[in-house]
Amino acid sequence: MFGAKIVLKRPSRDEAEKPFWISFADLMTALMVLFLVVMGVALLAVTKNVTEKEKREEQHRKDIELLMDSFEKAAQRTQFKGITFERERRVINYGDRAQFAFGKSALTAEQEAVLRRFVPEILTLANSELGKRVMKRVVVEGYTDKTGTYLSNLNLSLQRSQRVLCTMFATSGPALLSEIQKESVRSLFLVGGYSFNAAKNTDEESRRVEMRIEFLGVGEQRSEAPVQSGNFGECALR
Template structure:
């Protein structure tokens, strides 16, 4: 009995270690599954955000087309006034044409402008207009005769002349005080010399109103608090 050998099983060590390696493998599998779930949720969220952004952009494009439809409809009530949908421009054609080297408008031309501007204000100040339209830029143009700087000054005066007709205190089809306040907050004067000249000099001596639209999610700036005090036109 003394010489009996005690046999130790070496497999006991392997069996003791085996549960650890199984648990580690399960942990890695669980982490991988968790990673895949997190990535799937993230990709879903990104896709959803992109889809919503695309929907907002598409609705914004539709709103712009809709407000252009309204301007086109208003322009059809006045001979010679057209809306260029591609350029977002209201073209007055012969109804606001200038003589060579002059910035003066005839009485009839001023009346036409004062009759049409309320149409612009009506569209601009409804729910859709406030959501889409940023401002209206009055752009004067000249023909190619003369120097660049002299024509730049002339084109600016022609733009200013249109605004002066809006704030006239005498004459036909005068704007109300409320309408003048809207013009002051919504309209902007711009001069463009002989850039974008037309085929003929007569057609080039014109004035246009360019419609600027808000971006997606952008809001029209609040007009500063002003009341009356429109002053008199500096142009003679």
């Protein structure tokens, strides 16, 4: 009589207890997955950087080996008989082609000519594309025998190194260097002295001069010397 009876359906107990927000466990799982993805990407990036660094280091090492091969070949030419390139020490040893008399720092005209004929070989290699990538400089090292005091021999070894540089800038004699070659020598060569710290088996062998090749590190570039055209001066040694 009063119309149909309206029945309200009550939600079940299970539906009432279901949370509206995502559960804490699901949230932690999602965060863990996200963390693993980020770490995976980061590890891949680091691995890629390490691999590229190793490739650069390996290529740099190969370039140095190639340049040392060229130094060996240059020293083996007939006109440079007696000059050797010691690969492990990275040193050009002139042997008896540039030995000094006892207590002296002078070289004979023939010895000076030998030095001036070989140095252009060094400059050619140093200024090649390969040389510019890996070669830093040339250190001229003079040595003495064990006779005498340490300080007197140290001074003598420095004079012998300086004599070699003076030979490069000579204005008279055979096989003179050009002005451009002299500029390269001034830019690349450095004087060093080693007294009798690396004496050879005999006194004669110890009284020698060597040129040590220094190489650049990976990513390092050769520093350019300030431009100083000419004005080489005269040798202070007599």
